[in-house]
Amino acid sequence: MSWRKQELARFSTSLSWLPEDKAQRTFARANATTSRGRYGLNESVWDIRERWDVEKIGASATRAKLASYARDEEFFLCFGSHDVCRISRIAFLDHWQDMFAPSRDDVVVMPDSEEWCLFYCHEDEFEAGRKKAPNQTSEPTRETGP
Template structure:
């Protein structure tokens, strides 16, 4: 079990990890929403982008909950071979434990709508709506 899967297990988060082929496809798809010029979302493919520098986890918790809601699932894309699907509620309750400053950059895609969240290793968040 890799470190990230172990971490989810220890947090009692039920995650469905994508196999290599599906993870690579999810990664390529998610990169379409990630900026090549900076850490964050791409304005060509994401609208209504909002940003938050995390200075308080309680403020960040409220900020994320207000934007994602609690229904459905989210797909968390860490890398080309590291993608999982968890309940949105588990994400909202544990995001600060599954992302590590100075280690992770991740894209979170909601399955019920076009919402997208970018977590930057510098403890910054961006949220927007995928353009389809």
């Protein structure tokens, strides 16, 4: 069992780890949508809606923002090619702070539909995006926080 799975074992009733082959395929899909030039989402794939610093806006404001994007009942947390799990919306909103570690984790959060995506950066920041429509042009990213 990987260290990540051991670390998150206390949430075992809220998440389910994908088998190796499915984890690798899901991570490859998630990884293909991240930027190669910075920590965040690939702007050619996603309409970046906002980026925020968790420390600046606080936990309850972050929870509200996450809830506004993560509307599916279940979605994937993609930590790495061997560590991908499915989690319920409620468990994610209630426990994301206990699952993600600043200065260590970069995590892609996305549903099967890939209609939206969240990227948690090790700098304790989130970036949220919605799938671009075909031929959609990029708009400037809006940063939030005080």
